[in-house]
Amino acid sequence: MTQDTHAPNDAEARRAVPPVICYPTDTLPAPNMALYQAALAQAEVIKTHIAPPREAAAFHVSKGHFFRILSVGGPQVGDLNLWNAQDLTERFYSGKTRALHGTHLTVGDRMWSSFPNMRPMATIVQDSLAWYGIDRFGGSVHDVIGTRCDPYTGNLLAGSQYHHCCHSNLIRALSDATGLSKDLAETHVHDVLNVFMCTGFTRDTGQYFMKASPVRPGDTLTFFAEMDLLGALSACPGGDCSSEHSSDTAQCHPLQIEVLAPPNEALQGWQPPAPNGYDRSHGR
Ligand SMILES: [Zn+2]
Numbered sequence: 246m247t248q249d250t251h252a253p254n255d256a257e258a259r260r261a262v263p264p265v266i267c268y269p270t271d272t273l274p275a276p277n278m279a280l281y282q283a284a285l286a287q288a289e290v291i292k293t294h295i296a297p298p299r300e301a302a303a304f305h306v307s308k309g310h311f312f313r314i315l316s317v318g319g320p321q322v323g324d325l326n327l328w329n330a331q332d333l334t335e336r337f338y339s340g341k342t343r344a345l346h347g348t349h350l351t352v353g354d355r356m357w358s359s360f361p362n363m364r365p366m367a368t369i370v371q372d373s374l375a376w377y378g379i380d381r382f383g384g385s386v387h388d389v390i391g392t393r394c395d396p397y398t399g400n401l402l403a404g405s406q407y408h409h410c411c412h413s414n415l416i417r418a419l420s421d422a423t424g425l426s427k428d429l430a431e432t433h434v435h436d437v438l439n440v441f442m443c444t445g446f447t448r449d450t451g452q453y454f455m456k457a458s459p460v461r462p463g464d465t466l467t468f469f470a471e472m473d474l475l476g477a478l479s480a481c482p483g484g485d486c487s488s489e490h491s492s493d494t495a496q497c498h499p500l501q502i503e504v505l506a507p508p509n510e511a512l513q514g515w516q517p518p519a520p521n522g523y524d525r526s527h528g529r
Pocket of ligand 1: 324393394410411412480481482483490
């Protein structure tokens with residue numbers, strides 16, 4: 246779209262104004278990472294789930310436990326949804342998490358829940374791909390800038406009727422886990438954490454891009470559950486997302502989810518986060 250705009254004489258000076266961080270996080274309640282790491286070191290796997298290729302798996306994690314997403318079989322990205330296990334209306338808020346922690350998450354970052362609770366649902370305690378950093382294209386792993394692949398966008402762009410996008414996989418997994426109809430389950434599926442996916446925005450056009458994920462079998466991303474969680478993880482039809490998604494073209498692999506329990510005494514002093522303290526009167 247073009248517009249007849251004229252740059253002012255001081256255009257370069259305006260562009261040269263340095264940015265300020267929207268939400269400095271130094272006043273956020275800090276997670277006790279040393280406590281979490283010590284608890285993780287003593288934790289044992291109590292349950293294992295598999296998200297088969299082009300399918301999703303749902304899983305429960307009790308507050309104070311951990312869950313780990315593990316690459317098995319071959320390079321594969323996963324789309325993660327989280328809900329409060331007692332109240333599906335409290336769910337992961339990708340946009341606010343992005344505003345607080347940036348475009349991609351790693352150790353110490355938290356997955357924040359939707360309004361009005363806006364509290365940590367899970368805290369990342371281990372990330373075997375933390376070495377990747379930000380590459381020369383501006384790409385990094387575990388993003389909160391994409392949404393999830395879905396059949397509606399595919400239909401708009403290509404007229405397709407494809408049923409194994411992450412959006413549909415998550416719907417089926419949530420429906421199976423809760424007994425909700427697919428129509429009702431769809432209302433609870435939300436923007437994801439793109440686990441292991443390598444993404445960014447192009448500098449020239451600002452477009453969302455993906456590239457082959459650096460993930461290899463054995464790579465892991467581990468979370469501490471701050472509340473009782475229902476999760477769902479889709480093994481994206483894009484596989485490692487090096488070429489395309491929303492089709493059966495890419496080579497896909499399963500993803501493993503492990504739930505780990507630490508000994509009770511390992512979390513002494515830890516309290517589940519309270520709902521947000523705003524009084525909700527919204528003025529007047
Ligand atoms: Zn996907």
